[in-house]
Amino acid sequence: MTTKLAYILRLPAPQTHYAEIEMQIPNPEKFASPEGFLDLKMAVWTPGSYLVREYSRMVEEVRVIVPNGKPKDSPEELMLPYRKINKNTWRVEVGKAKYNKIVIQYAIYGFELTVRTNYIDQYHASLQGAPTFLYIDKHLDLPASVQIEMPENWQTCLTALPQVGKPKGKTYFFEAPDYHTLVDSPIALGNYDVFDFEAVGIPHKVGIYGLQGYDQARLASDMQKIVASATAIMGENPCDAYTFMTIFTQKSRGGLEHLFSTALIAPREEYFKPEGYEDYLTLIAHEYFHLWNVKRLCPQPLDNFNYEAENYTTLLWQAEGFTSYYENIIMLNAGLISPESFIKKNVEHLDIVENQYGKHILSVADSSLDAWIKLYRPHENSANTSISYYTKGAIIAMLLDWEIIHFSEGERNLDDLMRYLYQKYYKTEKRGFTETEMLEAVIEIATPNQERKAQVATSISGLFEQYIYGTDGIPYQAFSQQIGLAIQDENKDKNKSSLGIELDKNTVKFVKRGGSAFHAGLSAGDQIISLDGTDVAQYNDWLKRQPVGKDVKIVFLRDGLLRELTVTVERNNTLKFNALPLPDMTAEQARNYKKWLRK
Numbered sequence: 001m002t003t004k005l006a007y008i009l010r011l012p013a014p015q016t017h018y019a020e021i022e023m024q025i026p027n028p029e030k031f032a033s034p035e036g037f038l039d040l041k042m043a044v045w046t047p048g049s050y051l052v053r054e055y056s057r058m059v060e061e062v063r064v065i066v067p068n069g070k071p072k073d074s075p076e077e078l079m080l081p082y083r084k085i086n087k088n089t090w091r092v093e094v095g096k097a098k099y100n101k102i103v104i105q106y107a108i109y110g111f112e113l114t115v116r117t118n119y120i121d122q123y124h125a126s127l128q129g130a131p132t133f134l135y136i137d138k139h140l141d142l143p144a145s146v147q148i149e150m151p152e153n154w155q156t157c158l159t160a161l162p163q164v165g166k167p168k169g170k171t172y173f174f175e176a177p178d179y180h181t182l183v184d185s186p187i188a189l190g191n192y193d194v195f196d197f198e199a200v201g202i203p204h205k206v207g208i209y210g211l212q213g214y215d216q217a218r219l220a221s222d223m224q225k226i227v228a229s230a231t232a233i234m235g236e237n238p239c240d241a242y243t244f245m246t247i248f249t250q251k252s253r254g255g256l257e258h259l260f261s262t263a264l265i266a267p268r269e270e271y272f273k274p275e276g277y278e279d280y281l282t283l284i285a286h287e288y289f290h291l292w293n294v295k296r297l298c299p300q301p302l303d304n305f306n307y308e309a310e311n312y313t314t315l316l317w318q319a320e321g322f323t324s325y326y327e328n329i330i331m332l333n334a335g336l337i338s339p340e341s342f343i344k345k346n347v348e349h350l351d352i353v354e355n356q357y358g359k360h361i362l363s364v365a366d367s368s369l370d371a372w373i374k375l376y377r378p379h380e381n382s383a384n385t386s387i388s389y390y391t392k393g394a395i396i397a398m399l400l401d402w403e404i405i406h407f408s409e410g411e412r413n414l415d416d417l418m419r420y421l422y423q424k425y426y427k428t429e430k431r432g433f434t435e436t437e438m439l440e441a442v443i444e445i446a447t448p449n450q451e452r453k454a455q456v457a458t459s460i461s462g463l464f465e466q467y468i469y470g471t472d473g474i475p476y477q478a479f480s481q482q483i484g485l486a487i488q489d490e491n492k493d494k495n496k497s498s499l500g501i502e503l504d505k506n507t508v509k510f511v512k513r514g515g516s517a518f519h520a521g522l523s524a525g526d527q528i529i530s531l532d533g534t535d536v537a538q539y540n541d542w543l544k545r546q547p548v549g550k551d552v553k554i555v556f557l558r559d560g561l562l563r564e565l566t567v568t569v570e571r572n573n574t575l576k577f578n579a580l581p582l583p584d585m586t587a588e589q590a591r592n593y594k595k596w597l598r599k
Contacts, residue, residue, distance in 0.1 A: 058110065058118070126187075141179070200228055225336060226331070266280050
């Protein structure tokens with residue numbers, strides 16, 4: 001008979017930002033080493049957010065108790081000794097004795113409001129699995145019951161974990177088939193606005209916190225459209241039920257995908273602006289598409305998590321980049337954005353990547369590999385040394401979409417690739433895919449007939465080598481021509497002035513690599529006192545009046561010391577792309593353009 005763990009989560013004083021956790025392990029000797037040690041661990045990262053976050057630093061007051069004492073049926077309570085053997089492992093000395101069960105009690109502190117960390121106050125709690133629940137080393141497959149005891153004045157207990165029976169007062173009961181599901185099921189507690197809708201025959205539950213006066217019916221209707229649009233792309237929906245949890249805040253934005261749910265954070269005031277509402281729907285579309293891409297279809301290193309260390313892959317450009325591309329396809333198919341807006345949003349990815357010097361330094365494959373040390377740890381020089389696998393990956397997705405449409409003569413697009421990968425690797429082979437298999441799949445889907453396979457393979461392989469594994473400049477116009485689209489730089493003939501810096505008030509925030517300020521030696525953090533004797537408060541207006549080629553004396557403070565240097569005003573070489581359908585498309589271009597817009 002399989003051992004079933006039990007967790008109890010209590011919030012006796014949420015205003016202190018603490019939760020109390022109890023983990024019950026029946027017959028612990030079954031999991032002990034021959035020496036009588038039982039190792040308990042806490043994950044160091046959470047799937048979908050590729051950074052080691054050291055969650056164990058928030059764990060306090062660990063106690064290990066034998067409820068019935070020693071030996072069995074003794075009325076005395078026994079405390080078992082333990083010691084930490086590394087940053088996230090507590091080694092319990094079970095010895096040779098046999099106990100009915102042991103109970104591990106500990107407290108967790110949570111006051112960081114993100115979709116990756118725990119937040120607890122007297123008004124609500126947002127709890128993630130990885131920083132909350134300990135697990136037994138090498139026994140991630142154990143099922144568990146989860147009991148949640150809420151404060152009296154809270155009404156909402158929301159999670160994708162299957163509920164067992166009815167609540168008893170403020171106590172709710174759930175179950176998890178294994179640790180992977182437990183860690184992949186965030187918990188929202190407090191007083192949420194909760195509503196339901198059905199889409200593609202599947203019940204969806206929505207929890208909203210921190211937002212008042214919104215049109216619930218409109219939001220439910222638009223979310224139905226998103227669910228239907230995403231499901232149509234993939235051909236099926238793997239859920240029996242799905243849960244959305246959103247916390248609206250003053251400024252923050254983010255989302256994290258989970259197996260049957262998603263946790264979202266969105267800016268409150270932006271929601272009521274047309275562009276803000278559209279952005280929120282786009283965030284929903286992004287995280288919902290992860291239901292297939294990443295949570296089920298995924299690169300091979302991510303199909304069997306190691307919760308204690310980095311899980312390296314060079315394919316995050318597919319996992320996140322493709323999802324960033326599909327968020328807009330979903331919105332387009334749902335009728336929530338226009339074709340013109342769809343084109344504009346894709347071109348904005350070009351603006352971001354092509355204006356970063358890091359495009360010359362880091363390939364999108366290496367950006368994926370370096371996610372653990374770069375993406376979530378940006379600094380003042382990041383744009384000069386790296387690019388995001390989200391934005392560059394979305395560009396790659398668009399290029400592959402165009403190439404598949406072109407080579408298949410308008411018969412197929414990227415949707416066919418996604419369905420092929422999903423059916424072959426997730427549904428049939430029940431594993432993740434490799435880099436080689438990704439390349440082979442693109443070639444397979446793009447090939448209209450075997451006679452042209454060598455030609456297609458040469459072109460697609462070159463794209464992978466140059467633009468995914470390499471840092472070659474992408475000839476956008478050549479790619480877009482075959483789809484009936486003209487991509488141009490709006491700033492090509494403009495002669496605006498620049499120093500190659502960004503300011504936050506009078507402090508240098510960023511220095512663009514290769515610019516005049518970079519070569520002159522100005523640095524991020526420098527506090528500018530004057531520009532050619534002019535007050536820096538009117539920097540933008542001042543800069544407009546400076547001719548290209550003029551030498552400017554800059555007086556600034558660095559580390560409290562007064563310095564000065566000369567910077568030459570240069571032409572602003574910031575790229576600003578636009579894309580328009582060709583006015584005189586050929587029949588082939590018109591066909592391809594229509595296929596790209598999913599018409």
